Amino acid sequence: MTTTEVFESHRPLLNGVAYRVLGSAADAEDVVQEAWLRWSGVPVGTVDNPRAYLVTVVSRLAIDRLRKASTQRESYVGEWLPEPVSDLPDAAERAELADSVEFALMVVLETLSPLERAVFVLHEAFQLPYAEIAEVIGRSEEATRQLARRARDHVRERRPRFEVDRPKRRRMTERFLRACLEGDLDGITGMLAEDATMVSDGGGKARAPLRVLHGPRKVGRFLTSVTEKRNVTRFLRSVGADTMAELSMEVTEVNGGPAAVVSARGVPVLLLALDVFEDRVRHVYLMANPDKMSRLRTADPS
Known part of the structure; x- marks a missing residue:
């Protein structure tokens, strides 16, 4: 596969990660585009695991952007809500990942720190192992587990699970x-x-x-x-x-x-x-x- 083909095969996943971390489809697209620019400069065949590499790049870019956005939103007029989307980034993930992108949950995710949110998204929505997430965010595995635990507790406190079909x-x-x-x-x-x-x-x-x-x-x-x-x-x-x-x-x-x-x-x-x-x-x-x-x-x- 060419460099472009490899990236395009992972684009739905990357869009999904970026949108869930940022709560903005427009910002997610910008992050994925920046990831493409970085990926296009990597010599062909030098990355053993393109999926892990690209998820790492997108996650780090999204975390950085979210930190900046958090400061900008302090001057936002009124309350800030996530940007709604009609379609999930990848239609194929609807049944499996729909719960992780529901509007009410996205609102609760806004109350997490950027690192907590990224860890929650990567583990709860995409089932990445803690060891892999630790490499993504540059923390130890134990610290990553603690971030995940705090994030889960916070989400459960703010949004108790009463299943309604x-x-x-x-x-x-x-x-x-x-x-x-x-x-x-x-x-x-x-x-x-x-x-x-x-x-x-x-x-x-x-x-x-x-x-x-x-x-x-x-x-x-x-x-x-x-x-x-x-x-x-x-x-x-x-x-x-x-x-x-x-x-x-x-x-x-x-x-x-x-x-x-x-x-x-x-x-x-x-x-x-x-x-x-x-x-x-x-x-x-x-x-x-x-x-x-x-x-x-x-x-x-x-």
Whole structure:
């Protein structure tokens, strides 16, 4: 195989690692492109294990970029949420790795340190052995295990595992979207847990709450208010969409799970992703930043 062929055969894996570490598909693509530039300069046949070499390069680049991004995000307007994607980096990994890229988990990963996140992703999502991860991050195997343990404990604390099958989550998402569109405050609050929160990311460009909303009533009142015609018009204007455009709503797969997407003339402008625990919605994630909506695809509006 040529240098290019070897790299392209590993590109889906590299995209998957970079996106999970960074939470940004755009940044992941930049990291993978930089890895390609480095790989293209390596003499053919001098690397015994291209997969390990490329994962190491991408992981280190992603960790460095995440450290810089963490500082930049301190000045971000409002809350920062991961960039949603309609498709996983590699369609073949959907069944096996979908859980590791779900939106709610990606949000929790944002609370880890760059090294903890990289170790968690490499071990939990891609099943790399600790000895190999230790070489990637430049730590001892024991230190790597400690990082993994802290990361797992943190994730479990922030996101307890109450399994809800995908069909049920989709039905709940459809019910939730319908209640929002109908302005049904009681219907919305009836689906929310007592400690429910809503996190919105407008990036300073879209009309969205700058702070986390706590409690069913506050979350419900906001969601019912956004369906009012005047507020819809203001929102469309804030994201640069045609205020006269016909809106469409659908529940589709985002980050390996169901989410509600609102589009204007086929262009996604708003995302609602729900984190469901047992029979209640505990967290609502609202993405409205137009810069982060470009990776979403919807059905053909025609």
